[in-house]
Amino acid sequence: MDMLTFSMDEKRTVPLYRQLYEYIKKEIRVGNFEFNTKLPSKRKLSSYLKISQNTIQSAYDQLIEEGYIIPVARKGFFVNRLDNILSLDLKFVEKHIKEEDELQNLSYDFSYHGVDHDSFPFSTWRKITKEAINEYDRDILKPGSSQGSSSLRISLAKYLRQSRGVNCTAEEIVISSGTESLFQILIQLLGQEYVYGIENPGYEKLNLLFKSNNSNFKTINIDMKGMKIEDIEGSEADILCITPAHQFPLGGIMPINRRIKILNWAYENENRYIIEDDYDSEFKYSGKPIPALCGLDTYGKVIYMGSLSKSLSPSIRVSYMVLPELLLKKYREKLSFIVCPVPTIDQNVLQKFIEDGHFERHINRMRNIYKRKREILVDELSSMKDKIEIVGADAGLHLLLRIKNGMSEEDLVRKAHEVGVGVYAISKYYYDKTSLDKVPTVLLGYASMADQSIRMAVKRLVEVWFPHIKDY
Amino acid sequence: MDMLTFSMDEKRTVPLYRQLYEYIKKEIRVGNFEFNTKLPSKRKLSSYLKISQNTIQSAYDQLIEEGYIIPVARKGFFVNRLDNILSLDLKFVEKHIKEEDELQNLSYDFSYHGVDHDSFPFSTWRKITKEAINEYDRDILKPGSSQGSSSLRISLAKYLRQSRGVNCTAEEIVISSGTESLFQILIQLLGQEYVYGIENPGYEKLNLLFKSNNSNFKTINIDMKGMKIEDIEGSEADILCITPAHQFPLGGIMPINRRIKILNWAYENENRYIIEDDYDSEFKYSGKPIPALCGLDTYGKVIYMGSLSKSLSPSIRVSYMVLPELLLKKYREKLSFIVCPVPTIDQNVLQKFIEDGHFERHINRMRNIYKRKREILVDELSSMKDKIEIVGADAGLHLLLRIKNGMSEEDLVRKAHEVGVGVYAISKYYYDKTSLDKVPTVLLGYASMADQSIRMAVKRLVEVWFPHIKDY
Numbered sequence: 001m002d003m004l005t006f007s008m009d010e011k012r013t014v015p016l017y018r019q020l021y022e023y024i025k026k027e028i029r030v031g032n033f034e035f036n037t038k039l040p041s042k043r044k045l046s047s048y049l050k051i052s053q054n055t056i057q058s059a060y061d062q063l064i065e066e067g068y069i070i071p072v073a074r075k076g077f078f079v080n081r082l083d084n085i086l087s088l089d090l091k092f093v094e095k096h097i098k099e100e101d102e103l104q105n106l107s108y109d110f111s112y113h114g115v116d117h118d119s120f121p122f123s124t125w126r127k128i129t130k131e132a133i134n135e136y137d138r139d140i141l142k143p144g145s146s147q148g149s150s151s152l153r154i155s156l157a158k159y160l161r162q163s164r165g166v167n168c169t170a171e172e173i174v175i176s177s178g179t180e181s182l183f184q185i186l187i188q189l190l191g192q193e194y195v196y197g198i199e200n201p202g203y204e205k206l207n208l209l210f211k212s213n214n215s216n217f218k219t220i221n222i223d224m225k226g227m228k229i230e231d232i233e234g235s236e237a238d239i240l241c242i243t244p245a246h247q248f249p250l251g252g253i254m255p256i257n258r259r260i261k262i263l264n265w266a267y268e269n270e271n272r273y274i275i276e277d278d279y280d281s282e283f284k285y286s287g288k289p290i291p292a293l294c295g296l297d298t299y300g301k302v303i304y305m306g307s308l309s310k311s312l313s314p315s316i317r318v319s320y321m322v323l324p325e326l327l328l329k330k331y332r333e334k335l336s337f338i339v340c341p342v343p344t345i346d347q348n349v350l351q352k353f354i355e356d357g358h359f360e361r362h363i364n365r366m367r368n369i370y371k372r373k374r375e376i377l378v379d380e381l382s383s384m385k386d387k388i389e390i391v392g393a394d395a396g397l398h399l400l401l402r403i404k405n406g407m408s409e410e411d412l413v414r415k416a417h418e419v420g421v422g423v424y425a426i427s428k429y430y431y432d433k434t435s436l437d438k439v440p441t442v443l444l445g446y447a448s449m450a451d452q453s454i455r456m457a458v459k460r461l462v463e464v465w466f467p468h469i470k471d472y
Numbered sequence: 473m474d475m476l477t478f479s480m481d482e483k484r485t486v487p488l489y490r491q492l493y494e495y496i497k498k499e500i501r502v503g504n505f506e507f508n509t510k511l512p513s514k515r516k517l518s519s520y521l522k523i524s525q526n527t528i529q530s531a532y533d534q535l536i537e538e539g540y541i542i543p544v545a546r547k548g549f550f551v552n553r554l555d556n557i558l559s560l561d562l563k564f565v566e567k568h569i570k571e572e573d574e575l576q577n578l579s580y581d582f583s584y585h586g587v588d589h590d591s592f593p594f595s596t597w598r599k600i601t602k603e604a605i606n607e608y609d610r611d612i613l614k615p616g617s618s619q620g621s622s623s624l625r626i627s628l629a630k631y632l633r634q635s636r637g638v639n640c641t642a643e644e645i646v647i648s649s650g651t652e653s654l655f656q657i658l659i660q661l662l663g664q665e666y667v668y669g670i671e672n673p674g675y676e677k678l679n680l681l682f683k684s685n686n687s688n689f690k691t692i693n694i695d696m697k698g699m700k701i702e703d704i705e706g707s708e709a710d711i712l713c714i715t716p717a718h719q720f721p722l723g724g725i726m727p728i729n730r731r732i733k734i735l736n737w738a739y740e741n742e743n744r745y746i747i748e749d750d751y752d753s754e755f756k757y758s759g760k761p762i763p764a765l766c767g768l769d770t771y772g773k774v775i776y777m778g779s780l781s782k783s784l785s786p787s788i789r790v791s792y793m794v795l796p797e798l799l800l801k802k803y804r805e806k807l808s809f810i811v812c813p814v815p816t817i818d819q820n821v822l823q824k825f826i827e828d829g830h831f832e833r834h835i836n837r838m839r840n841i842y843k844r845k846r847e848i849l850v851d852e853l854s855s856m857k858d859k860i861e862i863v864g865a866d867a868g869l870h871l872l873l874r875i876k877n878g879m880s881e882e883d884l885v886r887k888a889h890e891v892g893v894g895v896y897a898i899s900k901y902y903y904d905k906t907s908l909d910k911v912p913t914v915l916l917g918y919a920s921m922a923d924q925s926i927r928m929a930v931k932r933l934v935e936v937w938f939p940h941i942k943d944y
Contacts, residue, residue, distance in 0.1 A: 058759075062760050066725075066727060066762050067731075068728055080727075080729055082732055114614055126605040129602070130601070130602050133598040138589060141592055143585055144787060177814075180809075180810060212660040256540055256552070260554055290537070315614060315817070316815055317814065337652075338652060339650055339652065341649035343818055344789075
């Protein structure tokens with residue numbers, strides 16, 4: 001090939017060298033310039049196209065770098081061999097996958113997820129964040145340490161010791177983004193030989209998580225005191241995942257006796273561990289908070305897990321766990337390559353928020369707010385009191401209703417949805433449906449509902465669940 | 473037991489009910505109050521201790537709730553049965569594990585990690601963040617959607633189409649926190665049957681990640697064009713993890729021919745995929761950026777992966793991948809329970825930062841800054857030019873030095889450390905040391921070094937590596 005017929009557009013903002021590059025590239029890719037074709041020399045093309053040799057050099061350089069042409073010393077530039085898929089990418093495949101429609105069009109949603117929006121400390125959070133984005137902090141752009149910032153871990157350790165009776169040091173804490181991330185780390189840390197025992201009913205994501213990680217797990221039935229010891233023993237489980245402070249979703253608090261039995265079970269075999277998920281223990285509305293199970297453990301068998309999803313916001317994505325000494329050692333040997341997923345600025349903000357006492361004040365304030373919401377809910381539900389039973393300790397951010405009106409769980413949920421109220425069938429939390437309660441039961445979370453919304457929503461529920469109650 | 477001998481301290485700030493509760497609990501736990509012991513009635517104890525029955529009721533209630541005592545109707549309160557580990561937790565085990573000392577005491581560190589601190593857009597970031605912490609945004613405290621906020625994904629899709637030639641839509645993007653998190657998702661998504669092929673030498677964490685997830689992987693040798701096709705074919709790998717835009721750490725750019733060969737390899741078998749890690753492609757200092765390999769793929773075989781660790785900061789913890797249609801479908805079926813680990817506020821900040829053009833301006837600015845740093849480094853190294861060879865394309869944030877002064881890599885690194893300069897032996901990136909380059913080679917990252925620091929550091933390197941060069 002001696003010359004190129006190439007129509008330049010000098011008015012285009014695209015530089016000439018790039019127009020030339022794109023033209024040649026296209027011709028090679030559609031097969032017009034075949035393998036081993038010699039391109040015009042820079043000198044000839046320059047005088048032909050009336051553009052500088054430098055421009056041509058730039059275009060050729062780019063083509064060489066991307067492999068389209070090959071320079072051969074003292075011979076010139078040759079088209080490279082391209083395999084036979086070249087024209088495929090010229091087809092444009094319209095990709096269109098609809099996002100799952102997550103909106104349910106509910107007026108009132110007793111979803112378990114979410115917190116009270118109006119009580120989030122926006123101005124404090126804004127002020128601390130503004131201060132944390134600080135050009136004089138030389139560490140702020142560095143990738144963080146694997147377990148999370150040590151100052152945040154010191155603050156968390158202090159909080160856990162004082163508020164939850166967890167006897168831990170900052171060194172033992174691993175910070176991550178959500179309970180799932182912590183489980184993801186633990187699955188890697190403990191290895192795949194073990195069988196996990198999870199509560200039935202329980203947190204609906206745990207089985208998905210173990211499944212997607214190819215981990216063995218067994219569901220273990222619970223009563224209102226927690227996992228039944230005989231079921232644990234018959235399960236082959238090595239590692240129990242439990243919620244002793246406030247069982248999710250049934251709401252039971254594990255009494256000391258069961259706690260001790262479960263610890264003893266763990267002490268019987270060196271492969272056994274207990275994962276204590278203390279997910280909403282900040283919210284207990286009567287009596288003193290019950291210390292974490294972890295505080296009773298003296299042989300390093302309990303992995304304590306907590307999160308800010310309930311106490312602050314699920315959108316903050318911060319969780320933490322306390323590793324027993326042996327597992328901490330293993331973490332440092334095997335997993336210290338993991339970078340803490342929480343952004344450094346966010347860790348600094350949270351540290352300051354805790355250290356300055358805002359976190360404690362926030363929790364104390366929220367405890368009163370949620371207590372009030374719970375009271376409103378229970379009070380409103382009282383009009384149905386002969387036909388319903390409220391289940392779950394005076395704690396957390398949800399309760400259960402056992403309803404005896406002849407409707408199935410499915411009916412109850414559907415009827416509620418028909419009047420724009422979201423409630424959740426308990427059967428969804430049962431992995432093993434054979435142990436399902438005979439009485440239809442629904443879960444109502446109230447954290448994100450306004451007081452007045454709770455009242456309005458319950459009125460609608462009464463109307464559709466108990467249409468014969470007239471005097472309400 | 474008819475009565476309790478209990479010394480109250482009315483001056484203590486601890487409420488009386490709690491003092492009583494703690495006293496009884498302690499007596500039960502150390503074994504002084506045995507199983508089935510009957511506690512004094514509220515009335516009797518009240519008149520004995522001269523405290524109200526309500527106070528006693530509160531203490532007993534707490535003890536009942538925690539399971540220490542059992543109320544028996546019309547009989548009274550009895551001590552519960554506790555197993556035999558009770559006193560163990562009274563021992564205090566001092567736990568003290570030293571944090572690994574990560575400080576290396578270097579004056580100048582050519583670490584590959586980190587970015588230029590002084591050029592981070594602190595004031596813009598602060599302003600946008602301040603605006604993002606917005607009480608009128610009702611979604612800000614909700615747990616985010618699994619793939620990340622759709623507005624951020626729309627902005628990222630636009631950016632990827634324009635800047636990287638990735639033909640993608642927002643629906644196909646999954647946002648996570650760091651490259652490791654993306655690989656963690658992919659390992660779950662693709663399943664454990666597959667064999668991953670990773671570049672040798674390559675990103676040092678990949679093998680750790682696959683190992684800790686029990687995934688099979690093979691190392692595949694590379695030349696300056698990328699993985700060798702014959703080595704791929706001999707490897708049994710199903711899924712290749714490659715860095716075509718700028719191989720890490722060798723710095724080669726994969727030419728079009730090799731790209732097409734690798735795509736064709738993937739097209740031969742339905743189980744095959746290519747993971748394209750486009751980690752620092754924003755920084756190319758000559759020629760036009762080379763579009764992503766993903767842009768050539770028409771059969772949905774390339775998983776494109778990017779991160780803000782180099783373009784913005786590793787402490788931001790944001791990465792993203794583009795899933796081919798089939799894998800996206802599988803993700804939605806199997807993994808949509810995963811919550812995006814990036815905090816909602818951070819996603820909103822980033823979206824605004826990209827949408828308002830700050831991101832593009834920042835990258836363009838950084839490209840010039842890093843180009844200048846690279847030029848300073850290359851220029852300073854020129855005094856050693858007969859004895860060293862600079863390897864790696866004119867791109868990215870690091871380069872390699874092949875050094876022929878008779879020293880081993882270990883010597884080179886040690887000598888540099890002795891004068892307070894951090895450089896990194898290339899052998900650390902070789903999983904399979906048999907293919908190691910014969911010439912000792914070190915890696916120098918320059919992103920986080922100030923111009924003057926680069927000059928000072930190279931002077932020190934010359935002094936210890938080439939003490940005979942006098943005229944420098």
